[in-house]
Amino acid sequence: MKLNSPLQVYKYLPQINCAECGEATCMAFASHLIDRSKKLDDCPPLLKDEFKKKYMELQTLLAPEIHEVTIGKGEHARKIGGDDVLYRHQLTFFNPTAFAYDVWDTMAETELVERINKISNFRKFYVGKFLKVDMVAVRCVSGDALKFANTVKKVAETTKLPLVLCSFDPAALKAALEVVKDKNPLIYAATEKNWGEVAELALNYKVPVVLFSPDLDKLKSLALTFREMGIKDLVLDPGSYPQGVQLKGSFERFIKLRRAGIKEGQKDIAFPIMAVPLNAWLVYKDAVTASYWETVLASVFTVRYGDIMILHSLEPYAVLPEVHLRDTIYTDPRTPVKVAPGVNEVGSPAKDSPVIVTTNFALTYYTVESDLSSNKINCYLAAVDTDGIGVEAAVAGGQLTAAKIKDTFQKAGFEFKDKTSHNALILPGLAARLQGDVEDVTGLRVMIGPPDSGRIPGWMEKNWPPKPK
Amino acid sequence: MTKKIKLSELGSLLGGEIQALEGVKIEGDVEIDLGQAGLNPQMAYALGHETAQVAIHLMNISRILGYPVDQMLGATAAPKRLTKLIESRFSAGKIEDWKTPIQEVVLGATSSDGGTRKSTVTLGGETALPYYFDGPMPHRNHITMDVFDMPINMAKAVKSNYEDVINSPAEWAKKVVRDFGADMVTIHLISTDPNIKDTSPAQAAKTVEEVLQAVDVPIVIGGSGNPEKDPAVLEKAAEVAEGERCLLASASLNLDYARIAEAAKKYNHVVLSWTQLEINAQKELNRKLMKQCGVARENILMDPTTAALGYGLDYAYTNMERIRLAGLSGDTELNFPMSSGTTNAWGARESWMVSSPLKEDSDWGPREYRGPIWEIVTGLTLSLAGNDLFMMMHPTAVQVLKEITQTLYGGKETEPVNIDNWISAVI
Numbered sequence: 001m002k003l004n005s006p007l008q009v010y011k012y013l014p015q016i017n018c019a020e021c022g023e024a025t026c027m028a029f030a031s032h033l034i035d036r037s038k039k040l041d042d043c044p045p046l047l048k049d050e051f052k053k054k055y056m057e058l059q060t061l062l063a064p065e066i067h068e069v070t071i072g073k074g075e076h077a078r079k080i081g082g083d084d085v086l087y088r089h090q091l092t093f094f095n096p097t098a099f100a101y102d103v104w105d106t107m108a109e110t111e112l113v114e115r116i117n118k119i120s121n122f123r124k125f126y127v128g129k130f131l132k133v134d135m136v137a138v139r140c141v142s143g144d145a146l147k148f149a150n151t152v153k154k155v156a157e158t159t160k161l162p163l164v165l166c167s168f169d170p171a172a173l174k175a176a177l178e179v180v181k182d183k184n185p186l187i188y189a190a191t192e193k194n195w196g197e198v199a200e201l202a203l204n205y206k207v208p209v210v211l212f213s214p215d216l217d218k219l220k221s222l223a224l225t226f227r228e229m230g231i232k233d234l235v236l237d238p239g240s241y242p243q244g245v246q247l248k249g250s251f252e253r254f255i256k257l258r259r260a261g262i263k264e265g266q267k268d269i270a271f272p273i274m275a276v277p278l279n280a281w282l283v284y285k286d287a288v289t290a291s292y293w294e295t296v297l298a299s300v301f302t303v304r305y306g307d308i309m310i311l312h313s314l315e316p317y318a319v320l321p322e323v324h325l326r327d328t329i330y331t332d333p334r335t336p337v338k339v340a341p342g343v344n345e346v347g348s349p350a351k352d353s354p355v356i357v358t359t360n361f362a363l364t365y366y367t368v369e370s371d372l373s374s375n376k377i378n379c380y381l382a383a384v385d386t387d388g389i390g391v392e393a394a395v396a397g398g399q400l401t402a403a404k405i406k407d408t409f410q411k412a413g414f415e416f417k418d419k420t421s422h423n424a425l426i427l428p429g430l431a432a433r434l435q436g437d438v439e440d441v442t443g444l445r446v447m448i449g450p451p452d453s454g455r456i457p458g459w460m461e462k463n464w465p466p467k468p469k
Numbered sequence: 470m471t472k473k474i475k476l477s478e479l480g481s482l483l484g485g486e487i488q489a490l491e492g493v494k495i496e497g498d499v500e501i502d503l504g505q506a507g508l509n510p511q512m513a514y515a516l517g518h519e520t521a522q523v524a525i526h527l528m529n530i531s532r533i534l535g536y537p538v539d540q541m542l543g544a545t546a547a548p549k550r551l552t553k554l555i556e557s558r559f560s561a562g563k564i565e566d567w568k569t570p571i572q573e574v575v576l577g578a579t580s581s582d583g584g585t586r587k588s589t590v591t592l593g594g595e596t597a598l599p600y601y602f603d604g605p606m607p608h609r610n611h612i613t614m615d616v617f618d619m620p621i622n623m624a625k626a627v628k629s630n631y632e633d634v635i636n637s638p639a640e641w642a643k644k645v646v647r648d649f650g651a652d653m654v655t656i657h658l659i660s661t662d663p664n665i666k667d668t669s670p671a672q673a674a675k676t677v678e679e680v681l682q683a684v685d686v687p688i689v690i691g692g693s694g695n696p697e698k699d700p701a702v703l704e705k706a707a708e709v710a711e712g713e714r715c716l717l718a719s720a721s722l723n724l725d726y727a728r729i730a731e732a733a734k735k736y737n738h739v740v741l742s743w744t745q746l747e748i749n750a751q752k753e754l755n756r757k758l759m760k761q762c763g764v765a766r767e768n769i770l771m772d773p774t775t776a777a778l779g780y781g782l783d784y785a786y787t788n789m790e791r792i793r794l795a796g797l798s799g800d801t802e803l804n805f806p807m808s809s810g811t812t813n814a815w816g817a818r819e820s821w822m823v824s825s826p827l828k829e830d831s832d833w834g835p836r837e838y839r840g841p842i843w844e845i846v847t848g849l850t851l852s853l854a855g856n857d858l859f860m861m862m863h864p865t866a867v868q869v870l871k872e873i874t875q876t877l878y879g880g881k882e883t884e885p886v887n888i889d890n891w892i893s894a895v896i
């Protein structure tokens with residue numbers, strides 16, 4: 001964005017400190033506009049006529065450096081692009097990389113439906129939410145426009161996920177667009193050869209379009225030309241080669257494009273970038289090797305500036321690390337690492353319920369909590385203040401000690417005599433070495449839980465309630 | 470439905486007469502696209518109401534009519550048709566701030582330098598983020614594989630590779646170098662922990678000697694992680710490995726780092742400066758090692774802590790990236806090569822658990838394939854942040870991480886692949 005201090009933004013605001021935006025002052029609101037945690041429309045006075053000009057100016061000045069492109073319609077629509085920084089610690093990255101998994105028009109219908117359902121049903125629970133994948137990319141393999149359109153039709157009937165229509169043949173794209181013209185699909189791709197006809201499609205159907213060229217001069221030419229024609233929802237595919245020096249070249253192009261867009265303000269190429277890790281399958285035929293390499297390529301381009309990617313492998317060992325890495329890179333680094341220390345109830349604990357200790361590192365805490373609640377284990381869960389460090393590291397680094405554990409229960413006013421019938425607490429398996437210390441300091445019976453909270457249900461079956469000594 | 474209005478209609482819509490649009494030449498009747506579903510909110514707002522606003526509206530509109538057309542109202546002029554691509558050249562500049570190279574550190578010493586290693590490993594020397602075009606990356610990434618001085622709990626997928634050598638650190642070390650392509654070996658003296666076996670420093674040092682005899686690559690000597698015991702253990706190990714330029718793992722703020730630094734100086738080794746995901750602590754420890762303990766710059770490597778994918782890798786990644794950027798931009802307390810305990814990836818349940826403990830999850834598939842890729846992605850992510858040396862466990866993970874890091878480094882010549890027809894590939 002063009003403004004970088006709250007003061008600059010403040011000049012455009014009503015400056016009446018009415019607090020309708022939920023902030024005490026316009027200045028505070030301004031700083032939220034800068035860090036993108038609030039939107040212009042959150043300030044009602046600014047929407048009044050008298051401020052219309054300021055509103056519009058601000059809107060331009062606050063627009064992200066990388067153009068934001070929306071693909072699909074309705075609740076499943078996904079935005080891509082919209083970034084303002086090159087490194088996540090400088091702010092955060094916006095709009096996580098969209099993962100589009102492929103289907104193709106030579107698939108048998110049952111196979112096709114099964115694959116689409118697999119794509120749209122994928123989910124992985126993680127820290128209070130589900131990680132999912134986003135889109136279906138339909139490849140025209142047959143070369144037959146009608147066949148392609150029929151497949152696209154079937155896909156659109158089967159899933160609400162946004163679509164990417166892939167063919168270098170404008171006739172095939174047109175046939176498919178006719179079928180899904182109200183769904184705002186992304187079309188792939190305009191090249192040096194077919195650009196005129198594809199541009200015509202993008203204009204007529206008002207859909208976002210990918211420009212493909214591994215030659216950055218040509219890619220920029222295409223972008224300039226499309227913009228000049230009034231097509232602004234562009235995505236750039238600078239070519240994802242799967243190996244060797246060619247891959248190094250691809251990596252370099254991703255970095256150059258994003259640097260030019262964000263650091264150098266080159267508006268002409270400041271568009272979302274597409275990666276095609278699927279190209280791993282052009283060199284590896286063995287499914288495991290190809291899936292592994294595809295995951296490797298996806299990882300490289302998740303870290304370095306891919307905004308959308310086309311993938312093939314639906315093997316869990318490929319998809320799981322992919323969605324986790326995307327979450328890693330796009331998690332807002334400004335959100336706190338820690339949960340409040342204390343003793344919390346999970347479910348509705350009674351006197352014979354276990355008391356379990358963990359750290360206040362948010363990831364650890366939420367993982368343990370979801371393992372317990374998902375398995376319907378009623379208990380008390382103590383978050384010890386370890387400065388937001390996980391169990392193993394906190395034991396090694398001295399942030400998780402017997403004294404800290406005692407302190408946590410004391411501060412929470414948790415009396416084992418009153419709250420429990422067993423006078424016992426359960427330490428994480430990775431903190432086993434603290435057992436003696438904790439027994440000495442608290443006088444409680446100290447049991448050692450499993451090293452991973454996912455195993456608590458099995459552990460409970462064997463060890464709970466505690467056998468009398 | 471897209472709604473289009475003509476400029477002339479806009480005039481009547483606004484209820485006024487348009488006399489002229491200053492500074493705008495209009496050729497033909499310009500169509501203004503009002504977006505999908507009728508008016509978009511901003512346009513509705515812009516067109517909203519009083520005639521008093523007309524002047525401002527038109528000023529805004531006049532801006533729109535020039536190029537670029539899209540900035541303010543989301544409106545587009547009637548599309549132009551072009552018949553030729555607009556010629557252009559693309560270029561992106563280099564980063565000017567990266568003026569300070571990362572310190573070069575040599576691990577291992579050959580006979581000409583007072584050691585017995587056959588080869589050495591050089592880390593550091595970068596002048597840009599890894600694999601970037603801004604400046605040369607003089608040395609590739611290296612991998613050191615873990616060896617333990619006693620059998621330990623390991624994920625099944627890892628263990629199956631080491632069952633035959635699990636009771637012999639020397640054989641274990643040979644195996645990782647011979648069969649798995651390890652550049653280096655890390656001997657972890659975990660049995661020295663008073664809570665495990667309380668092996669004496671002298672006894673542990675014997676294990677180090679055995680490993681040094683078994684392999685001729687540089688080695689890392691790791692303690693048990695017990696802050697009371699480690700200084701004595703590493704000191705003794707450093708003594709028996711005198712002159713070998715081993716990496717002593719680790720000095721940290723919560724133990725007697727000065728004693729480890731002293732041992733490194735006295736017996737010619739390199740110190741691993743280990744902190745926990747905290748850039749300022751890393752600066753502090755590096756500064757103490759240099760200023761207070763007198764460790765030379767070429768004898769310091771950093772381990773800013775590796776958290777597994779899904780278990781804090783975001784902190785580890787950003788911490789490393791910030792450290793590397795600070796180093797390149799001139800912070801001479803942070804411009805050292807980095808090392809990652811990539812093996813920590815195996816702490817993630819996704820890498821070893823048979824299936825998800827949560828009923829809501831999609832099938833996790835076979836864990837044999839999940840584990841290595843978890844280690845690969847954890848390492849690869851950190852390699853992009855600037856990590857130089859990887860401490861790893863699974864042979865497949867080692868192969869794949871080597872392949873990708875060396876590809877990005879530029880050391881892989883392969884047959885060119887044509888990707889122009891990827892769409893119609895039969896997979």
Ligand code: SF4
Binds near residue numbers: 014017030
């Ligand atoms: S709502 Fe607008 S005018 Fe009121 S305090 Fe917030 S920013 Fe200022």
